[in-house]
Amino acid sequence: PSSTIVIVPRIPSEFIGSEGILGTITMVELGLEKLPxxxxxxxxxxxxxxxxxxxxxxxxxxxxxxxxxxxxxxxxxxxxxxxxxxxxxxxxxxxxxxxxxxxxxxxxxxxxxxxxxxxxxxxxxxxxxxxxxxxxxxxxxxxxxxxxxxxxHFVPETVNGLIAQRKAEYHEVHKIGTDMAVPDEALRDYLKFYRSTLEAQGMEYVIFGHIGNNHLHVNMIPRNNEEVKQGMNNYMMFAKRAVELGGTVAAEHGIGKLKRAFLEAMYGSQGISEMQNVKKSLDPKWIINRGNMIPVPADVS
The missing domain is CATH 3.40.462.40 (FAD-linked oxidase, cap domain/gating helix)
Structure with a gap:
């Protein structure tokens, strides 16, 4: 192709990154930009x-x-x-x-x-x-x-192949891939933190990704069900460390329903409560993407 697609959002900033819990996009206008x-x-x-x-x-x-x-x-x-x-x-x-x-x-x-x-x-x-x-x-x-x-692409292909093999024997096994990013000044320390933690545990892992914005993916590759638990504990530890360094727990792939605990690790219970209030003001019956990013309050049926 001779062109690339550029998406230019024209919606309020509060909606950016809200993963569909504040509204629904019904039309998208695209512009084409020539490749260099x-x-x-x-x-x-x-x-x-x-x-x-x-x-x-x-x-x-x-x-x-x-x-x-x-x-x-x-x-x-x-x-x-x-x-x-x-x-x-x-x-x-x-x-x-x-x-x-x-x-x-x-x-x-x-x-x-x-x-x-x-x-x-x-x-x-x-x-x-x-x-x-x-x-x-x-x-x-x-x-x-x-x-x-x-x-x-040899790297993610290899990781996915290993996971498929191990899942056949240990059904709880799945790839555990991080999505954190940190400020420029924290990159060296954060990479060393990843590596020293995983090496000490003997966890099989691979690190690759978008180093230009300090957004490296750590793929932990569990060998059994016990290592799945260890990997998920690691994920929370890595998320908390990213927040301590001024970073984010989800730089690319979003929160969804499975990573809500990591969002709370970043913003705290008060931050989650404020997000719930915004959601409730726009969607009182909690209809749109219920359960995404933030839990449904007890007073919502």
Whole structure:
């Protein structure tokens, strides 16, 4: 396709993120925006997780001329999944070494007259963090981007396959994937908190996702029913830690009915009560999306 869809909401801000509990959208107007003509897409391979995280901080510096469209992270366990899946499919991931410990997958747009300057600036930051353009997989067209996306999807595909296998024996097993995000200054500490907690427990896990806005997904992969309970306890612990750091418990996938306890961990009982009051003023009989995000008060039939 030559266009991408951009959704521009024209509804009160209170409705944004309310997951349908305050009203129903009956019509949506879409606008089309042309895709940029010039893109560079890169998978940069780093010898350590610290190098990858430092690269993210450096490239996000306001004075950096290379402005990212997106940045995604893949940690050590995710890389092992990529290697195994690529090997079984007979695919070679260009430039990735055996000692690669972290990947940052990113894209930026450029004007022809800026290309050389931007690539030189990028090279300086890559070199500062112990890698280089020669040690990265880079492409200049949408075809190469699609190839990289295919490799990116090796990770969730592998996780889903493991869960399906284990669920056949342990019926309570399911993927436990976090959705928290934290402020810029908390990224390093939060990532270390994830890893140290899970390593100490011996929980099988993989970390990947949208590091550009500090929104990493931790997929815990329980091996039995007991580990499902441990994983859910971890989720609450991770949610509370994100809130302590000034972050959010649901940066992308919403609250729904299953994550209401995490919303309360973020806003407290008083915050939930205030949301219930707003809901009641707009929907006194609690008809629309009953039970989503917030519980139905006892005085509502």
């Amino acid at each position: 003509e010039n893109i560079m897409t890169v998978m940069a391979f780093f010898p350590s997780e610290d190098d990858a995280v430092n690269f993210v901080y450096d490239i996000r510096d306001p004075e950096t001329i290379v402005k990212m469209d997106f940045m995604e992270y893949f940690g050590p366990n995710a890389i092992e999944m990529i290697k195994e899946k690529a090997s079984s499919a007979g695919i070679k991931v260009p430039a990735m070494k055996d000692d690669t410990k972290a990947i940052i997958f990113f894209q930026f747009t450029y004007a022809e007259e800026q290309m050389e300057e931007m690539i030189m600036a990028l090279e300086v930051i890559l070199n500062k963090n112990n890698t280089s353009s020669e040690s990265s997989w880079a492409g200049l067209d949408w075809t190469e981007l699609e190839k990289m996306k295919s490799v990116r």
